[in-house]
Amino acid sequence: xxxxxxxxxxxxxxxxxxxxxxxxxxxxxxxxxxxxxxxxxxxxxxxxxxxxxxxxxxxxxxxxxxxxxxxxxxxxxxxxxxxxxxxxxxxxxxxxxxxxxxxxxxxxxxxxxxxxxxxxxxxxxxxxxxxxxxxxxxxxxxxxxxxxxxxxxxxxxxxxxxxxxxxxxxxxxxxxxxxxxxxxxxxxxxxxxxxxxxxxxxxxxxxxxxxxxxxxxxxxxxxxxxxxxxxxxxxxxxxxxxxxxxxxxxxxxxxxxxxxxxxxxxxxxxxxxxxxxxxxxxxxxxxxxxxxxxxxxxxxxxxxxxxxxxxxxxxxxxxxxxxxxxxxxxxxxxxxxxxxxxxxxxxxxxxxxxxxxxxxxxxxxxxxxxxxxxxxxxxxxxxxxxxxxxxxxxxxxxxxxxxxxxxxxxxxxxxxxxxxxxxxxxxxxxxxxxxxxxxxxxxxxxxx
Numbered sequence: 001x002x003x004x005x006x007x008x009x010x011x012x013x014x015x016x017x018x019x020x021x022x023x024x025x026x027x028x029x030x031x032x033x034x035x036x037x038x039x040x041x042x043x044x045x046x047x048x049x050x051x052x053x054x055x056x057x058x059x060x061x062x063x064x065x066x067x068x069x070x071x072x073x074x075x076x077x078x079x080x081x082x083x084x085x086x087x088x089x090x091x092x093x094x095x096x097x098x099x100x101x102x103x104x105x106x107x108x109x110x111x112x113x114x115x116x117x118x119x120x121x122x123x124x125x126x127x128x129x130x131x132x133x134x135x136x137x138x139x140x141x142x143x144x145x146x147x148x149x150x151x152x153x154x155x156x157x158x159x160x161x162x163x164x165x166x167x168x169x170x171x172x173x174x175x176x177x178x179x180x181x182x183x184x185x186x187x188x189x190x191x192x193x194x195x196x197x198x199x200x201x202x203x204x205x206x207x208x209x210x211x212x213x214x215x216x217x218x219x220x221x222x223x224x225x226x227x228x229x230x231x232x233x234x235x236x237x238x239x240x241x242x243x244x245x246x247x248x249x250x251x252x253x254x255x256x257x258x259x260x261x262x263x264x265x266x267x268x269x270x271x272x273x274x275x276x277x278x279x280x281x282x283x284x285x286x287x288x289x290x291x292x293x294x295x296x297x298x299x300x301x302x303x304x305x306x307x308x309x310x311x312x313x314x315x316x317x318x319x320x321x322x323x324x325x326x327x328x329x330x331x332x333x334x335x336x337x338x339x340x341x342x343x344x345x346x347x348x349x350x351x352x353x354x355x356x357x358x359x360x361x362x363x364x365x366x367x368x369x370x371x372x373x374x375x376x377x378x379x380x381x382x383x384x385x386x387x388x389x390x391x392x393x394x395x396x397x398x399x400x401x402x403x404x405x406x407x408x409x410x411x412x413x414x415x416x417x418x419x420x421x422x423x424x425x426x427x428x429x430x431x432x433x434x435x436x437x438x439x440x441x442x443x444x445x446x447x448x
Contacts, residue, residue: 008393009403009422009433011410012442016259016307019439023247024431025050025075025240026268029298031058031101032178032206033238034069035109037079038062039086039185040210042235044079049240051075053427054099061106064090065117075240084231085186089115093153096121098353098398098427101175104133107156108179111142112186114160120153124353124398130154133179136167140183164189164229168221171348172321174200174272177225185212187229196222199321200272205297210234241268241298245325246429248276249404252329253441254305255285256336256412258385262305262439266292269299275323276330277303283310283337310337312382317345324348328401331360332409334380335369335388344377353424354397363394363406367417391415400424404432411441418446 025048035058037044049055051074059069059077066088068080082088087110096103096119103119107130110117120126131150138144141159146152164187167180177193181203184191204225208214213228247267254262269289280287286306293300312334315323323330327343334341349356361373368389370381390413396403403419410417422445425432436443 005423006421007423008418008420008446009407010416010418010444010446011407012416012444013413014257014411014441016261017254017257017439017441018261021250021262021264021435021439022266023242023250023264024052024429026243027052027054027245027428028101028200028202029206029240029268030055031105032202033240034058034062034079035105035182036206036210036233037235038065038067038081039084039109040081040233040235041083042081044081044235045237046077046079047075047239049075049077050243052430053097054102057095057097057099058102058106061094061096061102064092064094065110081233081235084233085113087113087115090117093118093120096125098122098124098424100125100128100353103152104130104175104179105182107133108137108182110156111137111158111183112140112162113158115158116155117158118153118155126152128351132173132176136165136176136180137183139165139167140187142183162187164191166192166194168194169196172197172199174203174321178203181207181225181227184227184229185231189229190226191229192224192226194222194224197318197321198223198272200270202270209236209238209297241300242266243429244268244273246432247303248326248329249408249429249432250435250439251280251287251303251305252333253408253411253436255280255308255310256333256385256408257441258307260305260307264303264305266300267303269301272322275319276326279313279315279319279323279330280333282313284308285310312337312339312341312380314342320346320348325401328356328360328405329408331364331378331380332405334382335364335367335409336385336412337382338384340379340381342379344374347376353399354402356399356402359395359397359399359402360405363402366392366394367409367413385412386414388413389415390417393418393420396421396424398424400428404429407443
């Protein structure tokens with residue numbers, strides 16, 4: 001959570017990176033495991049849960065809603081659920097910190113419960129519009145009272161007579177899809193979401209694992225995901241795979257720092273999350289996948305990485321849903337690739353933790369990189385290794401991915417790159433600087 005105290009970090013040019021790396025649990029899956037555990041009947045046991053600020057916010061929320069949470073050891077928890085429709089009215093605001101996933105999924109989960117729940121977050125989250133979930137959830141009968149209509153703080157008045165809906169996503173969004181499906185759990189009949197382009201399917205996979213009735217059908221309109229209402233979810237014992245979005249930073253560092261050899265272990269290889277890896281392969285990356293046993297319905301692999309001479313590519317806009325969080329680190333890698341890397345059709349990046357298009361463009365330009373900005377994306381005109389000047393301080397706007405991307409770029413620039421505030425990294429990847437140090441990268445905290 002943004003406490004107002006900045007934590008400047010500096011990434012220094014580094015020599016070869018080497019080692020075996022184990023990444024924290026997947027953030028998207030961790031959020032969903034906690035929420036569905038809270039909606040099941042009995043004790044759900046979770047191993048490998050990501051203990052980041054974002055996931056801890058979700059955990060605190062389900063406690064306020066009546067679930068019991070017990071921490072056994074690092075990443076190992078028991079969630080004692082209250083069943084669908086069993087959430088209690090909280091006696092305080094639910095503070096989701098910096099997490100858009102937490103607030104949108106939780107609002108979906110409470111919206112068809114006959115309780116009134118108020119949500120808030122840090123300054124960044126309070127500036128992010130919630131209309132994309134208000135529109136479909138209102139169709140169930142839920143009422144919303146927010147600042148300027150669709151901003152946090154927001155009070156959600158759940159309906160005691162929800163009606164099932166069919167909702168076609170106007171833009172690809174796993175968060176909106178998940179919010180609607182979670183609302184459908186405590187609604188009579190069948191609730192359906194239709195998506196033209198595939199988005200992360202962790203919610204559908206995990207709903208099935210918990211015993212919910214889920215049907216997926218293809219049609220001319222797209223993919224229709226239907227959940228049966230008044231579901232009784234069964235508690236699980238599950239292990240959270242390592243997060244591919246966090247692994248992206250370690251893998252990228254291994255690709256761009258010369259003579260590096262890394263193995264990143266137990267990475268979730270859900271096909272809705274691997275767009276960046278596919279793009280890296282098209283750029284000429286030396287990546288090798290060692291497939292291993294699935295965990296909790298998710299495919300896994302150890303990824304072997306060797307430093308590579310990369311070339312610029314045009315990223316297909318339709319690939320965006322499978323790598324939307326990875327565009328900042330892709331832009332950093334593109335800066336030390338040969339030729340143009342074109343990233344279009346990603347206007348959604350302007351409404352993330354910050355305007356990520358603007359933040360990356362301004363940051364790269366301050367590092368001496370040639371960039372062209374568009375309304376829906378940007379092109380990085382890369383000139384290969386040794387072309388990035390560095391010697392600058394980049395504004396992160398309390399965005400964890402902006403901070404980590406420029407720290408990685410600093411490992412291969414001519415001069416160090418400083419980020420004005422690295423404290424947001426704890427929202428998703430609290431191990432980041434420790435892992436980087438263990439593989440030979442030099443990242444140092446500065447006096448604020």
